[in-house]
């Protein structure tokens with residue numbers, strides 16, 4: 001099998017990789033805020049629940065979590081799941097996992113905002129929500145951007161974990177071709193795909209960081 | 217250096233007579249404040265009249281900041297009342313605390329502003345946005361009017377060319393003047409300052425004090441916590457010397473600075489010693 005054929009085949013799987021990546025990012029970034037609010041809630045049962053959730057998400061392998069999301073409904077409740085469920089389970093599993101990490105990153109950013117910002121806002125009569133969305137959150141986003149970039153780069157690589165529930169994307173294809181043709185070339189090509197993708201991600205995030213560097 | 221001030225609405229009577237007739241903007245009655253077991257304010261009474269400039273002095277830890285924070289409702293008193301323009305904002309009795317209803321509270325909070333020691337400007341907004349955002353978003357005033365007023369304030373602060381600058385591009389003195397403009401843009405009836413120059417070098421201190429003096433000339437009602445003794449003496453109608461959570465002496469600058477109170481002597485003595493060291 002020629003290099004071009006391998007490249008073309010992996011490219012067809014790369015679309016799935018990208019789809020998973022963007023969907024997970026789309027859901028987990030805002031969900032992270034929700035998780036943060038739950039954790040910061042003064043309603044104790046909620047904040048304790050969210051803390052436990054975060055610690056499980058961070059304390060167990062993502063691959064295991066994906067297996068649980070995918071097989072759980074069947075083994076636990078004998079539910080019969082349709083074909084579309086696999087993709088749903090993947091997006092759900094990755095999103096709630098990454099939301100936990102993002103929530104912790106947001107928290108560190110919010111804790112870095114001086115108390116004086118809240119007091120100045122209160123003195124000027126801003127309501128709590130206005131203070132948060134107009135004054136605190138923009139500053140937090142700038143602070144957490146480097147940490148978020150790290151997570152986003154990890155997510156690019158973590159999309160390969162979905163092979164554990166036999167979802168066909170680029171990495172699963174590379175494994176299939178490698179096994180059938182007894183060659184490691186597909187792995188090298190897949191590696192190049194991830195690498196270039198991450199170069200672009202790092203470049204994009206760098207651009208955003210630069211755009212926000214107009215103030216300190 | 218005697219200053220002829222004639223605050224209030226065209227009072228021509230003698231100063232003392234005038235003061236009693238003037239409207240009380242702020243009344244703090246029997247205020248108590250505890251942090252845990254530590255009672256930081258004991259039964260403090262302060263009244264600030266329209267047009268009056270009150271300086272609060274005292275050694276570190278005597279409760280000056282706490283008093284200001286209680287007056288501005290950043291902290292909640294554990295006893296006593298805070299009253300603005302005759303309307304009670306907070307009442308605390310026997311551990312029960314009552315706040316004014318929402319509408320009254322909004323009116324009350326609209327009538328004072330505060331300038332902080334470390335400015336607390338919003339770093340992600342430029343100077344003009346820092347000044348105009350609250351009048352637009354909170355007070356919902358007309359855009360053109362707000363911008364015109366902000367530019368006029370910046371001109372008065374000597375910062376006309378800085379409206380596009382971000383706080384990180386300004387000196388401490390410029391930041392503090394922007395913070396003063398930001399507070400003034402809300403058109404407060406009374407302005408609180410907590411050591412507005414303590415974070416600044418001596419030269420920068422002078423430019424901020426100059427701005428506060430110009431406000432005094434316009435009869436802005438101000439309550440100023442400061443360690444600048446000469447400034448307090450020059451600008452104030454009334455000086456309050458706080459000591460260990462109580463008002464130890466209160467009166468005209470002349471009365472307070474020449475008082476025979478040993479604690480006041482000691483306090484001032486330390487200042488002149490420090491001043492001698494600096495020179």
Ligand SMILES: Nc1ncnc2c1ncn2[C@@H]1O[C@H](COP(=O)(O)OP(=O)(O)OP(=O)(O)O)[C@@H](O)[C@H]1O
Nearest residue numbers: 251252254256274275276277278279280281282283
């Ligand atoms: N948030 C707080 N929690 C506990 N104790 C506090 C708090 N704020 C102030 N205190 C205590 O209250 C006392 C008065 O503090 P305050 O800051 O009002 O003094 P100050 O007169 O403003 O001093 P300085 O001149 O140093 O600013 C101090 O003993 C301080 O330790």
Ligand SMILES: [Mg+2]
Nearest residue numbers: 280281282411
């Ligand atoms: Mg203080």
